[in-house]
Amino acid sequence: MPMKIGEKQFFDRIEDALQDDFMRHAMASAQDRLRGKKLAATEGDKTIGDWEEWRSAGEEIRRHTLENLDFYLDQLSENFAERGGHVYFAETAEDANRYIQDVARKKNAKHVTKSKSMVTEEIGLNEALEEIGCHVHETDLAEYILQLDDKDRPSHIVVPSLHKNKEQIRDTFKTKVGYMGTEEPRELTAFARSQLRDVFMEADIGITGCNFAIAESGSLSLATNEGNLNMVTTFPKTQITVMGMERLVPTWEEMDVLINLLSRSAVGQKITTYVTNLTPGVEEDCVDAPKEFHLVILDAGRSRALGTEFQSALHCIRCAACVNVCPVYRHIGGHAYGSIYQGPIGAVLSPILGGYEEYGELPFASSLCAACTEACPVKIPLHEQLIRHRENYVKEKGRVKASEKAAMKAFGIGASTPSLFQIAVKGAPIFMKPFIQDGSISKIPGPMKPWTEIRKFPSPGKDNFRTWFKEHQKGRQ
């Protein structure tokens, strides 16, 4: 399954989300907890000094890296290959999948284990591998839950199964894999551990995403908590890592800064439980490490942002701090975005990667409150980019609806013709009378429909401003 989630239209997806009380409650509660933990580990942790300094350091590193992206990717690939690893530069998702399928065929792979990776979700890698007969095992707990539940889709970049409660998870485990226990998270987790233990050992290929590749040594830095990534990259003979082309740093020293920003911003930890840094070139007689390494570096639309006002969107380190403060995400959840990248960064990235035709409405799913920009650990001006997207969507692509155009034209005529304007202002209370109940409007057709479905609209006053002002002036005389 690629980047897109579901087939419904944007407003229909929102409607579905607004009807899902559990999901909305779960999103609000998760946001509060994640935001609280992040604040404690950033502004609240005086040990690390001024958090703004860290943000500036992150911004500085990401800007330099992206401005010199071709150089650092060249360096990364040469250093990775120098140590015996293979590198494939994939322009499209299809190219990446084809290459990985070829590797799997050559290895005669039957079982593949995977750690959590949004980029492999983006390219629909699981389906591509299943096409050629591989059994793909998601091993991150959240991804394992989603895969068992008829391949449900992620609703959050960092905690993909956020929309599911423990009872739903218990029922999924019962139906799909014969679980007999309770809904206690500890018990559910222990069950997942027992189910996957042997799978890890027997897998032919381990597949990972990439938090940061390190150009100077051809290394891959991966931040996790569950230990599954270490299992995935320890026991199979072949390791394949897929990375978005922007996910790299020049040296180990920059990795340090960015891992700190990521751990603290994503999950409020000083460091994730595991920060595992892997470099090809393992000794031949080493028993517990892969012998063959493949690195797939993916463009898939990212280069469209280079040299444009959206270049800094590629600075993103996928911490979801912007998602965790977004008031819109809080109410509509992740699936309503229709993309595996949700929240403010999803609304910025998805149109870049997937185009305006598919994702052009997402930048409108924002109150432009700028909380996202303030939360971003690498200072991406997210709300400004949302505005740029809106401008592009409307102006450059000419996507204004015919009804909206007609309405604006009518308003233009009315507002520039005093007599018509007076009629409209005076007539509003009369025209709206059929829709008024208890002093407000709760249902109205036409362009105001989406508004009145969610909240009441105030009824027009009997007096308009001009009349009031005339009376006011008389009173003063």
Added chain:
Amino acid sequence: MAKGIIQNKDSFLNNIADKLERKRKEDVSLPTWKHQPQWQVYKNESTDGLMAAFQKNSTERNVDVYETQQSELSVTIEKIINEYGGDSIVITKDSRFSEYGLTSLFDTTQTHIWDTAAGKENIEKAKHADIGVFFSDKSLAESGTIVQFNDKDIARSVSLLPITYIAIVPKSTIVPRMTQVTHEIHKLVENGKEIPTCVNFISGPSNSADIEMDIVVGVHGPVKAVYVVVADR
């Protein structure tokens, strides 16, 4: 070692340069960063201060921390093994076990010492071991983290597969934070030296908050973690 194959590099990178509206860059100097807050963390902190921070932050990560002298190390570890129920043990192949006087402690039938000659049997032993024991190569005060520079002898499985791991932390390995370790590795690269193929920063037992944000300790990696800080010889 034969060089790996690189495919589609030039067209891919040329496209990036085109989009950036310039020619491909052949050389780039890393700037001196204006912002370097990482070096200020625990700057000028004493060894005891770093130790205190390491202990506090490790405890926060659900790690049981013990402090001992080298003369007491063997006895201390033996006690911990008994307390945690270590019927079967796996340890890395590391000369430090003998340097710290631990050879006789682990010279028992219940202990498996990692040995590449035994092949996959090592993994089976680790998989069924109650406790894995190894040395921390670097230890981070800021986050209660131990670091392993893994290779064929300092096997990854020892800290990963058993239910409990015991990391022996020589006091001199404690540094303020990740910065000092990554700086050292960067210097190795810069000087054309080899670096470990797996540098693993580990902070306590594995955990997950994927189900309703409720933290569960012990997922696919160890369920319990013990650090034994030992004053240097």
